[in-house]
Amino acid sequence: MRNYLRHTILLLGALTLSTAVFAAEGDFTVTDAYVRAVPPGTPTSLAFMTIKNSSDADRKLVKADSPVAKTVELHNHTNENGVMKMRQVKEIIVKAKGQAELKTGSYHVMLIDLKQTLKEGDTVPVMLTFDDGSTKKLELPVKMPQTVMKMDGDKAMDHSKMKH
Template identity: 55%
Template sequence: MKHLSLLAAGLLVSLGALAGAADNVTVQEPYVRLAPPNAPATGAFMVIKNNGDKDVKVVKASNPASKVTELHNHINEGGVMKMRPVQAIDVKAKGEAVLKPGSLHVMLIDLKGPMKEGDSVPITLTFDDGSSKQVDAKVVRPTANPMPAPMEHKH
């Protein structure tokens, strides 16, 4: 009986460790950009808020809509913007990480099939303590960037 109690206590400690960072994190406005037909990849964006007292890191993301999922950032390399994988996305204590186009984001690579506007993609974020949180990201059509107002030339 004593062994069973120790096993149960160990299991509870393990489950508590899995809850960890994920319990202190909320995700707002998750969405996946609708990819053009036959596009091999797209991005997911969201605001990750850390309500806890300790910094956390998102170290992995996964989803069933693509064969590969990576954490990415855009960097300026010699005046050229390039996408690069990152090992983790830091979310400071009582802070947030904003994943947006042209910045940090989740890449969905080698899409398994076409997505439709309004579909929902479950994305699981895994944190550095092993805990995880699933968010449902709605597939949305990218909004067109507004054209700058025409310049008026006066003589």
């Protein structure tokens, strides 16, 4: 019994500690992030990612920057009666203890007027700025859409279809 109690205290201690370390690193974790490879001469590309917010407050992604494009904007897509409409948005909300998914047919970081062709295997620096002024620097791999789809499998496509 005493052993059990000690273990519990140790575990709680470890949990508290790990949370503390995590918070010190920032409230955001970014996963599944990549920039899409584009045909030669294409002026635009985009970055997809999942942003997790570990804090207790709703937060917003307000800006993104990248040296590979003249202009970087936050965009969203809506599907209105089968017509895909892409619009710039001021911010992307990342819910408290939640996540924002930047993915096909939805939100994305749009790279406009590319200064170079983005080929599969390249790495692109992208910096995110949140509403509290904090920033996150990312080095994103460039991937062909086919490569990503193969990894996600057909299930992921079905999922994205459900959204519309």
